[in-house]
Amino acid sequence: MINQISILLVEDEVVISNFISTILCSNDYNVIKAESGKDAISLLTSKCPDLILLDLGLPDMDGVEVLKMIRAWNDTPIIVVSARDNEREKVEALDLGADDYITKPFGTDELLARIRTALRYNNFNKSDNIDANDFTLGELNINFSKRIIKLKDKEIHLTPIEYKIITLLAKNVGKVLTQEYIIKEIWGPFKNESQALRVNMANIRRKIETNPAEPVYIITEIGVGYRMVDEIEQII
Numbered sequence: 120m121i122n123q124i125s126i127l128l129v130e131d132e133v134v135i136s137n138f139i140s141t142i143l144c145s146n147d148y149n150v151i152k153a154e155s156g157k158d159a160i161s162l163l164t165s166k167c168p169d170l171i172l173l174d175l176g177l178p179d180m181d182g183v184e185v186l187k188m189i190r191a192w193n194d195t196p197i198i199v200v201s202a203r204d205n206e207r208e209k210v211e212a213l214d215l216g217a218d219d220y221i222t223k224p225f226g227t228d229e230l231l232a233r234i235r236t237a238l239r240y241n242n243f244n245k246s247d248n249i250d251a252n253d254f255t256l257g258e259l260n261i262n263f264s265k266r267i268i269k270l271k272d273k274e275i276h277l278t279p280i281e282y283k284i285i286t287l288l289a290k291n292v293g294k295v296l297t298q299e300y301i302i303k304e305i306w307g308p309f310k311n312e313s314q315a316l317r318v319n320m321a322n323i324r325r326k327i328e329t330n331p332a333e334p335v336y337i338i339t340e341i342g343v344g345y346r347m348v349d350e351i352e353q354i355i
């Protein structure tokens with residue numbers, strides 16, 4: 120196939136590597152496999168993939184080190200594949216420039232959605248003519264130039280900080296944003312406003328979610344941050 124998107128799959132466990140590779144190939148991606156950090160870096164240079172799926176537990180070096188080395192000279196989108204319950208590792212990877220992460224074990228849909236989002240952002244960054252004025256997700260609509268947010272066609276009123284938070288998440292729809300990143304963007308780098316962020320997020324959810332305890336628009340990535348979802352599966 121011409122113009123197939125190629126993905127560098129860095130994974131040392133053969134069973135997992137084959138499983139992921141089968142999913143990717145059947146969705147028309149071209150897969151380049153690497154089993155170590157060293158292989159990954161050499162294949163990145165020789166094959167120029169469109170995206171990298173990077174397992175953090177590699178035999179020859181720490182996946183985080185591989186990430187650092189890559190980010191020193193290369194901005195190919197990277198999705199980190201992380202073990203469960205290692206929030207610190209996920210945050211570290213995101214801070215070092217990973218675009219997203221996925222936690223083992225993951226489902227096919229989740230993997231493909233993360234890949235689509237990461238590829239889309241990469242294209243965004245390279246194009247100057249994004250129509251970023253109007254955003255619609257489920258029954259939520261944001262008009263950035265008029266600064267109007269509507270839910271089911273009814274305008275909802277947010278404080279300036281709530282507005283900043285929701286638009287930051289909307290402009291990064293599908294991507295996880297770390298707490299630290301959101302705080303830095305909203306309040307600046309010199310404050311620790313994690314309590315304020317929690318309070319504001321609760322207020323936003325009260326205003327946009329049918330059931331704030333089970334949010335569908337903005338989900339919490341426990342120990343990491345928040346993500347505005349790509350697609351609303353169902354509106355109750």
Ligand code: CA
Pocket residue numbers: 130131132174175176177
């Ligand atoms: Ca591994």
